[in-house]
Amino acid sequence: MALLDALLAAGQQILSPVTAAFALAAIGLNIHFGYTGLINFGQAGFVAVGAYGFALSVVWLELPIWLAILIAFAAAAVFAILLGIPTLRLRGDYLAIVTIAAAEIIRYTVNSSLFDDVTGGAQGITNNESQGSDYSSWLNQFNPLGEGRIELGPWVFTGTALWWSIVTWVIVGIVTLLVWLLMRSPWGLTLRGVREDPDAMASLGKFDSGIKLQALILGGVIGAMAGILYVLPSAVSPIDYNSRMTFNLFTIVILGGAATILGPIVGSIVFWTVLVLSEAMITWLVDIGILANFADAPQLRFALVGLALALLIVFRPQGILGNKKEMSFARS
């Protein structure tokens, strides 16, 4: 029975907006890392910029929704430009350190009591109608499913939750289609060329830094979109945008298959399923006494994520869907 419950929970997790938001953020990261070879360790920062840019525009500036979405995208683009122009010429590992530092600066800043009045500090933004801090009821107006209980086979949803799932996954589908269109184009080929060798691209008349910047902006805006989806059904909480989110996204991208169209979606689904199942397994192991001496055994599931990331990058860098030759990072 425990196993069945775990499987059901995993199924529910697959449909959840969180899985969709992670898939979307991973699509953005895949454009950076998989296609263009940019080691962006600050994708959580782009997600945070999207989430806060959107929520603050609605709640604090009281702007219309469409403008708030545009502001979130624009903020992510500005963040990408600020980061990108001076750093894209740097060595790959330096870009990694700059991006992780910039993402942490964003997290510390929105988390700080210094800007309490605006960001809500450590508490974040509550998304609560009666507090005037609501930014998602507009989407519920369009909910055709009602708020009642809906059964889908063995899964039970509220109408609202199912509506959120449908909206977020449809957006993931649309973005995936757009990315497919982009990546089959000559523009998409220039990204992969830059990944291989920016100098060779420059010798052929391609503006390598400009191409990198375009990729950083596009992937960052998609990350911001993921941030909006991530907070729409819930609240904005600064602690979510830590580097663990970024590394989870890296695991998702590499797991699904870097530089593949469907890799981030497959990666996100497998990642969250395994996370939910491993949590159930750890709980079971605690119950039967094997892990009983651990202070906080469920944390082990993130240790498994780390192990998976290390093993994947070394032994199966192409992930589930990728092409071994294209994704063998070991170059002579």
Add this chain to the structure above:
Amino acid sequence: MPAVKHASDPILVAEGVQRHFGGVAAVDVELLEVPRGQITALIGPNGAGKTTLFNCLTGFDSANAGKWSFDGEPMQNVDRHRVARRGMVRTFQLTRVLGRLTVMENMLLGARQSGEKFSRSLFKPLWKADYDEATERAWGLLKRFKLDTKADDHAASLSGGQRKLLEMARALMTQPKLLMLDEPMAGVNPALVQSLLSHITDLRDEGLSILFVEHDMHVVKEISDWVVVMAEGRVVAEGESGPTLANPAVIDAYLGAHHDVDLRAIIREREAGRA
């Protein structure tokens, strides 16, 4: 030693190009001329500054001083990708094929296509015509360089010689006016050298200007029309291939016999001749 020999109708003229690393002058070239429509060999012992000069002229390195013009237009302080777009296209001493892309994809990246603009990339009808034209041109060049059977292979799977060929073919996709080859024969299987050489002379015969860095004197003798000799960062001799290569001082300089003494003598002579 005679004073500077001028090439007739040069496509590239560089004056006073200097590049220092720390206190060492890696390049200190008073005048370099590359004649149009000919094969020019840039020769000199290791460390003579040939590749550094190449890098400076193509924008891959920043010269500390100097100016140069290509086809009449000033080219110093031009970004490296713009240098290539204006028709000065280089290859690399160590080949830089895009290893995890296919041979055909490598070729297509040599072309300039409208679909490389983000704004047009989403809609295939906006870029298909350019793309088809580039693909057709790529096929032509691949056949010419006998790489057409490899079109769908990853470039990383090619042999060293094939990579050199691919790099040259890819550079031709940009439709250059001056092709700058940095040691095109290095590491190439001797069996392939002859075919590479005939490709280069064919390109010259079609009107392309070519500048190449080379170590192998036999190669230089065989195909070059004009020779520029560098040593210790300076141009120590230039002129038509036959007489220049026959100059004993050049031979000494190149072969490195007493080159410390002789090169300084040559440089002094030139400076005296100029003054």
Add this chain to the structure above:
Amino acid sequence: MHHRPRARSRAALAVLTLLASLLIPSLAATTASASTDAEWGFIPRLVDADGEPVEGALVTVANADGELAETTTGENGNGDTLAVPDEGDYVLTFDTSAIDASFDGGDVYAVARTLGEANTLPVQRVIVTLEETANDGEVALGEDGEIDTNTSTGSSTGSASVTFDQFLQQLASGLNLGIVLTLATLGLGLVFATTGLTNFAHGEQVTIGALAAYVGTTLMSLPLALAAVFAAGVGAVAGWAQNAAIWKPLRKRGVAIVSAMIASIGIALMLRFTFAAFFGSTTKRVSLEQSERWSLGPVAFPASTWIGAAAAAVVVGLVGWWLMRSSTGRAARAVAANRALASATGVNVEKTISSIWIVSGAITALSGVLFALLNGVSWDMGFKALLLIFAAMLLGGPGTARGALAGGLAVGLLTEILVLWLPSDMKYVGALAILIVVLMVRPQGIFGRAERVG
């Protein structure tokens, strides 16, 4: 966070920040406003200065009638809902004395809240942030139902009133943090210089040192100094083992630097969350011994801090001497300069790298012990320090004792002195901003040499 006179002088202040008043659990935006029949109450939440949840605080709620309910904060920092009978004024007391953490004192945070006036929602959410060393504040309910003024925001202000003594104390704190960072930076830089690996698992080497010292003082009942030596030994073994089991095989496979860096992230996550599983999410003190405070003018630290800083300086000097004078040190420098050339001239590259990992592991673990004296032992302490260590390494240039010292002190001073003007939850931002600027302007570091390019 260690004890400072500034904090002591305000011992009567409850150093805490009240954050916005309420939060409805996520996903319930549409339903919460509909539920009017719920009871009145508070959901307490306790986080530290970094916003990380604090587990194990006893929270009680009281009104004029006395104590009404209590709960203990869990792993996520939240307690259960504290039910109260009706609207009105209440005092919430966060008692942190049960937490075996690094902050001193009686550790009672009291928060006065009025329920029912400011909002119509029945359940209020209360966040308390531990921003500073603990207080023993007894807080009376103000007339307006707010906390008494002297309990409000102890540390988030201060720009107007930084005294010279405070400045000296922060300067000293900065030097202390700097020398601790220097040890860890040297450890990171040695590996980076000899192998090219940007090791994101370096933070976990710091944590290993702190955990080993904790095991030494608690389970093995060693005095702190011996526990530190024990920790350095554990760190040395961990460094050697990590190289032998992971990095050496990866080098042999010819795994690219970028892949190795991503693998190091995987290893970092694996170690960090294994520590979390074993150790739990609480912060514990490395030593329960009460350390005497030694003063030098206006600067006061526990004796262990003075001794630790001195020991760190000596160890940095010794490692610098070892690098310059010993045959292994010379070999390491040769490997760092040009690995192929070093190998060709008879240097045993792998043996040298192995020695470097051992030294790196030992000194990084030692820095972990000193970090633990500053901030306590926690599972993610190393990761929190990691970006500061990166900043110090890039600032000073990797691989030399002098560079590590320059970078470590610069980052340490910057971080601690910024606290005078910024709330402590922003203290790392300055160092991270400097890190970004340095990489943009001078990728070889402020104190490093310009490399020949091309």
